Structures are given as structure tokens and as C-alpha cells.
Amino acid sequence: QVQLVESGGGLVQAGGSLRLSCVASTRTFNWYTMGWFRQAPGKEREFVAASKWNGANFNSYAASVKGRFTISRDNAKNTVSLQMNNLKPEDTAVYYCAAGPSAIVPARWDEYDYWGQGTQVTVSS
Numbered sequence: 001q002v003q004l005v006e007s008g009g010g011l012v013q014a015g016g017s018l019r020l021s022c023v024a025s026t027r028t029f030n031w032y033t034m035g036w037f038r039q040a041p042g043k044e045r046e047f048v049a050a051s052k053w054n055g056a057n058f059n060s061y062a063a064s065v066k067g068r069f070t071i072s073r074d075n076a077k078n079t080v081s082l083q084m085n086n087l088k089p090e091d092t093a094v095y096y097c098a099a100g101p102s103a104i105v106p107a108r109w110d111e112y113d114y115w116g117q118g119t120q121v122t123v124s125s
Contacts, residue, residue: 059071
């Protein structure tokens, strides 16, 4: 069982930045694909970004956030972070950290085994 704890959400004006972090309780953090998803009220869960580790980082992003968001991981600290810049009102959602096996398709939420409790991000216009 892997526990994931997110932090760093909040309220920010459009154009601002936030950094989300997720700490995982596992001794084998580097084996996992780590993903960030979000869900806005009345909408389906949406892929944001993911990080695979296979001796090197392989990152992927949703088209809507590419160039604005950056995912990074620190295997020594069991942490994955999401730096969000140039935030837009449409980025408002609850953001979830997820962990899944290394061989999954990163954008498919149903392939992840573990989820955090979520952190609210609100972007005002």
C-alpha cells in the first residue's frame, strides 16, 4: 500500500504560479509512474502530467498545460512536484497525485493504483 499526500494548492490570480508537491510512502518510489490529474466540478477526471523513471526521466503532458506546467521528481525524497505557471481560470480544479506501475500508459487514470486525497487549485480571473 502506497500513501500519497499532496500539498501546495490554493487561490491565485490568473497569470500567477503555484507549486504542488506529493510525497509517497514507499521504499520503491523510483519503480512507479507518478501522475497528476485534475477534476473540475461537473467534469471528468483529466490527465495533466506524468513522470516515468527508467534510469532517466520520461515526462508527458496534456496539450492544455504543455509549456506552462512542469513535472519533476526527486527519487531520494519520494516526491513528485508540479510547477504551474501562467495559470488560467480553466485550470481551476482539484488536483490529484497518483502512482502506478512503471509500464502503464501515463494518461490513463484507470491504470494507476494509488491516489492522494487531492488539493484544490482555484484561479481567479
